[in-house]
Amino acid sequence: MDRRDFLKHLGWVISSGGILGGLSADAWAKMLNKTYDTTKHYYGMGIDIDKCIGCGRCMQACKTENAVPAVPYYFRTWVERYVIKTDRTVSVNTLNSDEPGDVLVEKDVLRSFFVPKLCNQCDHPPCVQVCPVGATFKTDDGVILVDSKRCIGCRYCIQACPYGARYLNPETRVADKCTFCYHRLVKGLLPVCVEVCPKQARVFGDMKSIASPLGRFTRMNKIHVLKPSLNTDPKVYYANLDGEVN
Amino acid sequence: MKDFFKKLPEQAVRVAVVFLVFVAVVFVIRQFIIPPEMKEPALQQASSMEREVAKEIQYAGAQICEQCHEKEPQIKKIGYHRDLSCESCHGAAQKHVENPTEVKPTSPKKRDYCAYCHKYNSSRPTGFPQINPDTHNPRKPCITCHNPHNPKPPTTPRSCAACHAQIERAKAASYHALIACSVCHTAPEKHKTSPRTVIPTKPDKREFCGKCHDKGSPRKGAPTVDMAAHGEKYVCWQCHYPHTLGGI
Numbered sequence: 394m395d396r397r398d399f400l401k402h403l404g405w406v407i408s409s410g411g412i413l414g415g416l417s418a419d420a421w422a423k424m425l426n427k428t429y430d431t432t433k434h435y436y437g438m439g440i441d442i443d444k445c446i447g448c449g450r451c452m453q454a455c456k457t458e459n460a461v462p463a464v465p466y467y468f469r470t471w472v473e474r475y476v477i478k479t480d481r482t483v484s485v486n487t488l489n490s491d492e493p494g495d496v497l498v499e500k501d502v503l504r505s506f507f508v509p510k511l512c513n514q515c516d517h518p519p520c521v522q523v524c525p526v527g528a529t530f531k532t533d534d535g536v537i538l539v540d541s542k543r544c545i546g547c548r549y550c551i552q553a554c555p556y557g558a559r560y561l562n563p564e565t566r567v568a569d570k571c572t573f574c575y576h577r578l579v580k581g582l583l584p585v586c587v588e589v590c591p592k593q594a595r596v597f598g599d600m601k602s603i604a605s606p607l608g609r610f611t612r613m614n615k616i617h618v619l620k621p622s623l624n625t626d627p628k629v630y631y632a633n634l635d636g637e638v639n
Numbered sequence: 640m641k642d643f644f645k646k647l648p649e650q651a652v653r654v655a656v657v658f659l660v661f662v663a664v665v666f667v668i669r670q671f672i673i674p675p676e677m678k679e680p681a682l683q684q685a686s687s688m689e690r691e692v693a694k695e696i697q698y699a700g701a702q703i704c705e706q707c708h709e710k711e712p713q714i715k716k717i718g719y720h721r722d723l724s725c726e727s728c729h730g731a732a733q734k735h736v737e738n739p740t741e742v743k744p745t746s747p748k749k750r751d752y753c754a755y756c757h758k759y760n761s762s763r764p765t766g767f768p769q770i771n772p773d774t775h776n777p778r779k780p781c782i783t784c785h786n787p788h789n790p791k792p793p794t795t796p797r798s799c800a801a802c803h804a805q806i807e808r809a810k811a812a813s814y815h816a817l818i819a820c821s822v823c824h825t826a827p828e829k830h831k832t833s834p835r836t837v838i839p840t841k842p843d844k845r846e847f848c849g850k851c852h853d854k855g856s857p858r859k860g861a862p863t864v865d866m867a868a869h870g871e872k873y874v875c876w877q878c879h880y881p882h883t884l885g886g887i
Contacts, residue, residue, distance in 0.1 A: 589724055
């Protein structure tokens, strides 16, 4: 290498160093820490009714994780017990998170099972449509979130949700609902209800990845969603769902 | 220009000053005091997502437990509780992960905790191990007999009766007491893990019952009928329930 080439190269090195050094600290952090990209994911949940044992661990864990008021009636996820009697009457009651259900008179019961429910994270969410201040919105990864600073607590969304998935938090006085534990997803963890489910009745996955557990779940089972006639396109998929469930 | 200002009545100037001050105040409020995310929905959503992401996690996830605890996860991997996350029983443990010496996770030792899953409830799927806490060794903590990390029953279950106890009890009092379940039913191995989707067989031919109950069968002591004339097209168990006393 002669002196002329050396100086040429030196010029390149110095100018590129200047450009890199000129990047702000923020831009550096973004370049180095590209761990989570919202556009690369699209989340959904699968629930196998035949596996749910109605232990209520999901309800309890959800309350702990998301600081949901501990008193009954405020739930981000809940488990309903369906009892269909021989005279075809259907009764539904929500499990209290502190109390397992009691024993039924068996000869009157035709079918009985548990149905875990949560926000269906609809693709066409009615709650987003009705919010007068734009506080609730859909993220790129398909989760419906509520901006607690923007929400005025008018309860339109609670009325509009066909699945009854929202409630007014008595402490913050704003609407609250399941977020698929969004703060856990970005860290690569599972939603807490999926984490603690002892029977793996809940399956969580990314619909943009073929290898995700949800992909397998939807291939291996016949899938049903709640209230399909409303065209909300729920992203919570049920396997072995009974026709009486709505 | 100077003349123009001089010509203006003083009141008009004052009004103009007030007006200009008002415009300036509104401009400052809009431009500097109102945060940008209140004006731009995309920014508002981004800041809302940031706040959502910044929330603290409580449950650390099962993978992290194995980094320090070696023994228990190894035992658990081979047992019936293999799919159970540590925190399903031990509770939220993120604080314990951050400060392992001072914060300890809970460890439920009372009977009522196991009962959340294992108390008999007719809505639970058949095949899931359930007991009646009032009759199953009352007041004795579950962990005296069962290791929660590898919860084998202390005695091997009589395979079918472990889940189908009601049928087993009825059959024990019936004429079929000495006939094993496997004589009439073939249960695929997978039936034990997914009891509702993989179902055992039932006798699907009349001739099966006819082996003992047909007129002129070699079996002594069993009531017999003329299979050719009795019951036509029906399979026997559509009318006769084979597990109950005497049958009907």
